[in-house]
Amino acid sequence: MASSATLHCLTGCAIGEVLGMVIGTALGWGNVATIILAVALAFVFGYALTMRGVLRAGVDFKQAVKVALAADTVSILVMEIVDNAVMVAVPGAMEAGLANWVFWAALAFALAVAFVLTVPVNKWMIGRGLGHAVVHQYHH
Template identity: 60%
Template sequence: MDDAPHRHHHTSHPAGHDGHRRPASGQPSLNAIAFRATVHCLSGCAVGEVLGMVIGTAVGLSNGATIALAVALAFVFGYAFTFFPLLRSGMTLRAAVRVAFAADTASIALMELVDNGMMLVIPGAMDAGLAAPLFWGALAVSLLVAGTAAFPLNRFLIQRGKGHALAHASH
């Protein structure tokens, strides 16, 4: 069966069915860019979050102190995952700091709010020891939900030339 008329229909309109322009051939879609930005940001957040939760739990910090440590480390690692590649690309220290803060702050903040909020509402998650499957399961689910929550934010920011779009434009 010849599908040329069908193919012509889709290629004759520059906008997709959702009204957004299709990317040029070989270019990733806005959703793909936002997904990669979210995974990138979630990676840094997760390293800091897990490290903070493990340290806080291992040394017996209160829930509040453990969360504060986890949030601080999530921001440190989240920014670092953007900052160091920018430096390696030849960007000045000052410019790399500015771009990393502009690119990641909103996404990290949302992820941390969702992730730690979930850890607090999952019964027993914060009080479970490091050997407890509840601790690790709750942390994994919390991070996945946090990444899911951050995706639309990252997509919105990138579409407007903000957020991770600033870091990508700098490479």
């Protein structure tokens, strides 16, 4: 269950993270601005994916926002901290540019590391009825 929850989180994070990194890199933004955009978009897409399923279950928008915040905030936060730390730590990754394989390899590696390190966090939270455990009642 923790792996599934983390994969769900990774999907939203990856969409936002890749989009943010691509936009920031394409516009020639510095590392800080690019990371801020990538993190913001990761949260937006992560929450949106959770809300989509909850809204489909008939929950009103305001409650769906609350469920998404409770389900995903810690997971996305951990994933984003790890992912961006790895991107910054890989020499030349942030400066490589979109046409360079180093950028894409580092981004894929960063997301993989973030997944591996976030699974235990989600396992711990689900075991205590937190995180993605709050979403399960809305899955049919």
